[in-house]
Amino acid sequence: MAEHVKELLSAYIDNELTEDDVHRVREHLKTCEECRDSLYELQLLKENIYYAYENVEVPVHLETSIMDKIYALEQETNPRNYFAFWITGFVAMVLLAGMAALVAPFMYFIARFIYKLASIGFKIWHTVPIVMSAIPYFTFMLYGGAFVVIAISAWFLYRLLLSGPYDRRELL
Ligand SMILES: [Zn+2]
Numbered sequence: 001m002a003e004h005v006k007e008l009l010s011a012y013i014d015n016e017l018t019e020d021d022v023h024r025v026r027e028h029l030k031t032c033e034e035c036r037d038s039l040y041e042l043q044l045l046k047e048n049i050y051y052a053y054e055n056v057e058v059p060v061h062l063e064t065s066i067m068d069k070i071y072a073l074e075q076e077t078n079p080r081n082y083f084a085f086w087i088t089g090f091v092a093m094v095l096l097a098g099m100a101a102l103v104a105p106f107m108y109f110i111a112r113f114i115y116k117l118a119s120i121g122f123k124i125w126h127t128v129p130i131v132m133s134a135i136p137y138f139t140f141m142l143y144g145g146a147f148v149v150i151a152i153s154a155w156f157l158y159r160l161l162l163s164g165p166y167d168r169r170e171l172l
Pocket of ligand 1: 003004005006028032033034035036
């Protein structure tokens with residue numbers, strides 16, 4: 001009896017043997033019941049594996065969620081996004097420039113208005129000493145009022161510090 005062909009049977013089922021080996025296996029199987037049994041068991045095993053593989057249920061949402069993740073990753077690294085970023089920046093710059101061009105004629109009047117306000121303020125500032133000297137005891141009342149305000153503020157600050165979550169009496 002020729003050598004058994006068990007080690008070739010798997011490849012035989014999968015059609016992975018050379019013609020010579022196929023011939024050898026077929027000739028052997030005609031005479032060897034042991035190898036025929038092995039072939040049958042191997043076929044059964046492969047069918048079961050195939051059947052199990054076919055019946056594995058891949059959750060429907062799995063594929064979509066994987067694709068979503070891949071898509072999100074692509075979006076993150078997509079050069080088009082950088083392009084969109086720069087385009088957006090450019091458009092924003094153009095819009096700002098256009099708005100500045102539209103506003104520019106009015107800027108002169110706005111600047112003149114600000115200048116007028118500033119000069120009025122400056123004039124008022126210069127009249128303060130004149131007003132102060134014109135009103136009797138003005139300076140005295142000003143300093144007196146300021147002292148009262150500061151004293152009241154200090155007292156409130158003192159009370160505020162005392163009412164804190166910690167006893168600050170030791171600090172004061
Ligand atoms: Zn055999």
